[in-house]
Amino acid sequence: MSFGIGVSGAGMGPRGAMESFAEGNGQRGQVYNPRVVRRMLVYLRPYTKMMALAFVAMLADSALTLLAPYLLKVTVDTYIAQGDQAGLVHISLWTAGTFSGIYLANRTQQYLLSLVGQRMLANIRRDLFYHLQELSLRYHDTHIVGVTVSRVMNDVATINDLLSQGIITLLGDVFVLAGIIVVMLTMNLQLALLTFTVLPLMLLVTLWFSRRARVAFRETRTSVAKVVGGLAEDIAGVRVIQAFGQEDTSQENFSAVNAVNRQANISAMSLSFIFLPAIEFLGILATAIVLWFGGRAVGTGTVTLGVLVAFLAYVTRFFNPVQELSRMFTTLQTAMAGGEQVVKLLDTVPDVLDQPEAIELTDVVGGVKFEHVSFRYRPELPEVLHDVCLEIQPGQTVALVGPTGAGKTSLGNLIARFYDVTAGAVLIDGIDVRTVKQRQLHRQIGLVPQDAFLFSGTIADNIRFGCPAATAEAVERAAKLANAHEFITAKPEGYETRIQEGASNLSVGQRQLVCIARAILTDPRILILDEATSNVDSLTESLIQDALRKLLQARTAVVIAHRLSTIRNADLICVVQDGQIVEQGKHQALLARAGVYAALYQRQFAE
Amino acid sequence: MGVYITLVLIDLITIINPQLIRWTIDQGIGTGDDSLLTLAVGGLLALILIKGVLTYYQGLWTEVASQSVAYDLRNALQRKITELSFSFHDQAEAGDLLSRAIQDVERVRFLTGRAIFRIIESVFLMIITAGVMIWMNPQLGLLAVLSMPLLIMRSIHFGRIFRPLSLQIQKQLAVLTTRVEQNLRGVRVVKTFAQEEAEIERFARENRKWYELSALSAKMQSNHMPLLNLIANLSSVVILLYGGTLVINQALTLGELVAFTTYVAQIVTPVRYLGMVLPAITIAGASAERVFEILDTAPLVTDEPDAPDLVVERGEVVFENVAFAYGRQAGVLKDISFVAKPRQVIALLGATGSGKTSVVNLIPRFYDPTAGRITIDGRDIHTVSLNSLRSQIGMVLQETTLFAASIRENLAFGRPQATQLEIETAAKDAQAHEFIMQLPDGYDTEVGERGRTLSGGQKQRLAIARALLTDPRILILDDATSSVDSETEHLIQVALERVMQGRTTFVIAHRLSTVHSADLILVLDKGRIAARGRHAELLQSSTLYAGIYHQQLKLGSARLETAKSGVTL
Numbered sequence A: 001m002s003f004g005i006g007v008s009g010a011g012m013g014p015r016g017a018m019e020s021f022a023e024g025n026g027q028r029g030q031v032y033n034p035r036v037v038r039r040m041l042v043y044l045r046p047y048t049k050m051m052a053l054a055f056v057a058m059l060a061d062s063a064l065t066l067l068a069p070y071l072l073k074v075t076v077d078t079y080i081a082q083g084d085q086a087g088l089v090h091i092s093l094w095t096a097g098t099f100s101g102i103y104l105a106n107r108t109q110q111y112l113l114s115l116v117g118q119r120m121l122a123n124i125r126r127d128l129f130y131h132l133q134e135l136s137l138r139y140h141d142t143h144i145v146g147v148t149v150s151r152v153m154n155d156v157a158t159i160n161d162l163l164s165q166g167i168i169t170l171l172g173d174v175f176v177l178a179g180i181i182v183v184m185l186t187m188n189l190q191l192a193l194l195t196f197t198v199l200p201l202m203l204l205v206t207l208w209f210s211r212r213a214r215v216a217f218r219e220t221r222t223s224v225a226k227v228v229g230g231l232a233e234d235i236a237g238v239r240v241i242q243a244f245g246q247e248d249t250s251q252e253n254f255s256a257v258n259a260v261n262r263q264a265n266i267s268a269m270s271l272s273f274i275f276l277p278a279i280e281f282l283g284i285l286a287t288a289i290v291l292w293f294g295g296r297a298v299g300t301g302t303v304t305l306g307v308l309v310a311f312l313a314y315v316t317r318f319f320n321p322v323q324e325l326s327r328m329f330t331t332l333q334t335a336m337a338g339g340e341q342v343v344k345l346l347d348t349v350p351d352v353l354d355q356p357e358a359i360e361l362t363d364v365v366g367g368v369k370f371e372h373v374s375f376r377y378r379p380e381l382p383e384v385l386h387d388v389c390l391e392i393q394p395g396q397t398v399a400l401v402g403p404t405g406a407g408k409t410s411l412g413n414l415i416a417r418f419y420d421v422t423a424g425a426v427l428i429d430g431i432d433v434r435t436v437k438q439r440q441l442h443r444q445i446g447l448v449p450q451d452a453f454l455f456s457g458t459i460a461d462n463i464r465f466g467c468p469a470a471t472a473e474a475v476e477r478a479a480k481l482a483n484a485h486e487f488i489t490a491k492p493e494g495y496e497t498r499i500q501e502g503a504s505n506l507s508v509g510q511r512q513l514v515c516i517a518r519a520i521l522t523d524p525r526i527l528i529l530d531e532a533t534s535n536v537d538s539l540t541e542s543l544i545q546d547a548l549r550k551l552l553q554a555r556t557a558v559v560i561a562h563r564l565s566t567i568r569n570a571d572l573i574c575v576v577q578d579g580q581i582v583e584q585g586k587h588q589a590l591l592a593r594a595g596v597y598a599a600l601y602q603r604q605f606a607e
Numbered sequence B: 001m002g003v004y005i006t007l008v009l010i011d012l013i014t015i016i017n018p019q020l021i022r023w024t025i026d027q028g029i030g031t032g033d034d035s036l037l038t039l040a041v042g043g044l045l046a047l048i049l050i051k052g053v054l055t056y057y058q059g060l061w062t063e064v065a066s067q068s069v070a071y072d073l074r075n076a077l078q079r080k081i082t083e084l085s086f087s088f089h090d091q092a093e094a095g096d097l098l099s100r101a102i103q104d105v106e107r108v109r110f111l112t113g114r115a116i117f118r119i120i121e122s123v124f125l126m127i128i129t130a131g132v133m134i135w136m137n138p139q140l141g142l143l144a145v146l147s148m149p150l151l152i153m154r155s156i157h158f159g160r161i162f163r164p165l166s167l168q169i170q171k172q173l174a175v176l177t178t179r180v181e182q183n184l185r186g187v188r189v190v191k192t193f194a195q196e197e198a199e200i201e202r203f204a205r206e207n208r209k210w211y212e213l214s215a216l217s218a219k220m221q222s223n224h225m226p227l228l229n230l231i232a233n234l235s236s237v238v239i240l241l242y243g244g245t246l247v248i249n250q251a252l253t254l255g256e257l258v259a260f261t262t263y264v265a266q267i268v269t270p271v272r273y274l275g276m277v278l279p280a281i282t283i284a285g286a287s288a289e290r291v292f293e294i295l296d297t298a299p300l301v302t303d304e305p306d307a308p309d310l311v312v313e314r315g316e317v318v319f320e321n322v323a324f325a326y327g328r329q330a331g332v333l334k335d336i337s338f339v340a341k342p343r344q345v346i347a348l349l350g351a352t353g354s355g356k357t358s359v360v361n362l363i364p365r366f367y368d369p370t371a372g373r374i375t376i377d378g379r380d381i382h383t384v385s386l387n388s389l390r391s392q393i394g395m396v397l398q399e400t401t402l403f404a405a406s407i408r409e410n411l412a413f414g415r416p417q418a419t420q421l422e423i424e425t426a427a428k429d430a431q432a433h434e435f436i437m438q439l440p441d442g443y444d445t446e447v448g449e450r451g452r453t454l455s456g457g458q459k460q461r462l463a464i465a466r467a468l469l470t471d472p473r474i475l476i477l478d479d480a481t482s483s484v485d486s487e488t489e490h491l492i493q494v495a496l497e498r499v500m501q502g503r504t505t506f507v508i509a510h511r512l513s514t515v516h517s518a519d520l521i522l523v524l525d526k527g528r529i530a531a532r533g534r535h536a537e538l539l540q541s542s543t544l545y546a547g548i549y550h551q552q553l554k555l556g557s558a559r560l561e562t563a564k565s566g567v568t569l
């Protein structure tokens, strides 16, 4: 059986092949995936007591439910038939009491089950979120946000039914079934065995169904993720869609993904519309067998009519829970498919990992060294940096300039160890960044990324992002240094202005100023400014530079820029081209070389 | 309709089957005549087979119907979302929209399939049974029926008190979705600032809130169905008690009482179903409310009825005393007037936040001005159809947005039918062809969500090529080369001069080398045009412009003496 869902590998794009999770794993379609269940059961463990209590409540519920018809029978046969008015009142009270007991047991059971279910969902989501924080950028580069969101929100939700309700129902039904089997076998061995001949058939049907259902239900999980992914992308790109008048195309594309999702659901469900009647048919087949053989046996006198009638009743009762179970099957399949995706995400190993004996990195002086660094983003992609050697002294300000796509941002990414080098090493104060704890490394580094991303929340929250405990004064100081204070206070709500989705209520330059303030506030030993002022006017930029100069005196700084006025204070200028540092030195020396830098310089200042 | 017929037939078979078995026992057994037995058994199997087929089709049809509801709703939502104006998207949160389109629609869908038929069926069954009981014995019948309105009322009441909570839970789910979505999109920032723990804590807080709400709902819900059962059961006890007394007093036969209790038992199933489904309806109602909230939002920027198409011939853009403000905030633009003559390059310059982007966003009507008017070739852009207006404007937005698709698809975004040659020409003009060809799959390389796997300058060049490919009459470049080195930028400019001949171009930039050759430079200051003119004029007339100029050339002038020849200032 092949699993054609979700093309594996680096495929991206919700409309293309984006499902990087479903690496066509070699599992066969089976009734249930033990690995998924085992992993999920772990989440149930903390609630064993509650589950046990729920189970007891269920037993009480069943027992009382069995008692109730008996009480009614006694009421009719004994008291009403005999005209015992006082007894009637008496037994009615008892019956009412029993019903109240059922109410309590039932209520307890349901409450506990859904409580456990919800708590488990919350725990799974928490773990998923935790795990997502551990995953490295390489993972996030190649996975659509919307799809991952769908894993955390939608797939997790499907597991609920499986774990809480499913298990109790399963246990309860299995009890009932076992009891009935025993009774039937003792009543008439032959007839009982005849009845049970349909069981292997049932097993076969179930196997057939679950094998197909597995594929079909997995498909529904993938297709709904694509719907989320597609929609998320349309929302993110809505401005471009409108600017290019492509509303119709995007609608067509979306409705294609949407249609696939609809079809996937219909296909999956229609399987169960075959399965349920099939199981019912087999149940009736069992009845027919009893009728036919039993009927003839009654004819020959080997079986009494009473036994036959009782048997028929038991057969019906036997197949009730069976049908109940099969009805739950679709729920189980959905849960299984959802659980599978969740487990797959939980089991994705981050490729940038702390070593077990990772060193604590404190008190960084700020020397950065690239030793013969080569780097590629992913094995199948071309090399981006080739044998780069660069030494930055503590406290130095180094500028990286060069054509676009040369590898400047990549160099910055490696200092922060967002990716691991392919060859060579990046050292901070002589320590290989791979041997230290990532989070501590990151704490020493302030990075202003090329795309100025802000979270929704207030401006103050965003500036405070790196050190949530910072006081309002500290926030304001950082904002002043970044020259953001003025525009912020010009807003009616000042620092409490809410940043809207996509930071749309700030101009792009303003976003960059907030990002700079955010980085300054953490007081990093190493500051990386990646085109931090590319959308800021030169006057503002020079004000920021003056402010930063004081701040950066004892700090190491890496400044990436295209506008050469940005880097005029650099102690060292490195020209990056095609993944290599082709020139380095001071401004004058570089100009004198009449190389790449001189050409860039002339272009910018020639008229 | 077919669904309803199958429903009736299925019910019929369900009722007939037990009768058939009873009949078989009564008639077929003991007579020693096997043929009757065989016939009965055969009939039984045949009937169940028919029922199976009917069940299949009924299931399929209802599933198709309900899935189609979800499909239609999601399409409608997506359509609406792509049509709503910028001001809507400035405010809306992606995670919230997603949660409405996925989780809320799913809840609505759940009710639209079998549920509707089951509701009809249940009501039908209830009414019939009630009628029969009252007909059999009015007194006892009324007593039995008494519990029904109680049960229904209780269900409706429950739905009513449950609805706010359920709405709250949906909202909290949306909050969770937003948190995950934001965190994933800002993952670089989170890592840079080592804020993973804080993020986890923040998520955990919302997660806990969701859990507490859910626990509350579990408490409420777990009481509901058992309570309904209790009411139904107690009412049967009352009937037995009262009916039993009647029997004892010879006012009723025992047989009648037994029949009555059977009917009471029979009526419980539909009532239970309604009890389950009525609150579900209110929950779905809460979800539907969230869905329709979006669907009913009217876009702020719309076509006037029968707006004619705009045909840009000369490409003259005129702003007449335009003022603009976002929402209810203070004005962002004040009294903007200028004339962009055909074929001209208009440059906008000014401090961060001075309103440059806001000015150009008014041309394709992303927002409407609060005062004044904008004309293209003499026609107020307010009076022409949006589609024709935007299709003639090529725009490179300040924030580059690419889609998770191949480079080719991204470039052809504005003109899906473009040929490879056209695509390549546009890419060459934008200086993108070279780097594209170096990628492993060339034009078929997937760029990742938002073009994450490209460098900043590569993304911008793709965005320029994308705009050029639409062959626009008016081109707007909003800081489109901020991440591109000057050398490459120069090459792009040379190409643009060729391509944009006879078209109007708006350029926003901070680098003076980008704007100094423009035909008209508008210097913006706090939403007003502070100065205008050509480079040489502005150097004389505007201290602001001269300031920017000298600021940028400080590096150059300081080192001028040592610089090699060819650098003129």
Ligand SMILES: Nc1ncnc2c1ncn2[C@@H]1O[C@H](COP(=O)(O)OP(=O)(O)OP(=O)(O)O)[C@@H](O)[C@H]1O
Residues within 6 Å of the ligand: A141, A377, A378, A381, A384, A403, A404, A405, A406, A407, A408, A409, A410, A411, A450, B452, B453, B454, B455, B456, B457, B458, B483, B484
């Ligand atoms: N996450 C990524 N996955 C795969 N390839 C990448 C990724 N990021 C960058 N690249 C590729 O690596 C090369 C170097 O990119 P980098 O971002 O370092 O350039 P840059 O010098 O910063 O350019 P720019 O000035 O345009 O920002 C480019 O060819 C780019 O396409």
Ligand SMILES: Nc1ncnc2c1ncn2[C@@H]1O[C@H](COP(=O)(O)OP(=O)(O)OP(=O)(O)O)[C@@H](O)[C@H]1O
Residues within 6 Å of the ligand: A487, A504, A505, A506, A507, A508, A509, A510, A535, A536, A537, B090, B326, B329, B332, B350, B351, B352, B353, B354, B355, B356, B357, B358, B359, B398
């Ligand atoms: N969608 C919005 N909602 C509310 N306020 C906004 C919105 N967009 C921009 N603003 C505000 O309007 C003012 C002008 O913004 P605009 O984007 O036009 O500036 P800009 O000149 O393009 O700046 P930059 O050079 O930084 O891109 C700024 O103060 C900004 O905060």
Ligand SMILES: [Mg+2]
Residues within 6 Å of the ligand: A408, A409, A410, A450, A530, B455, B456, B457
């Ligand atoms: Mg870069």
Ligand SMILES: [Mg+2]
Residues within 6 Å of the ligand: A507, A508, A509, B356, B357, B358, B398, B478
């Ligand atoms: Mg702008």
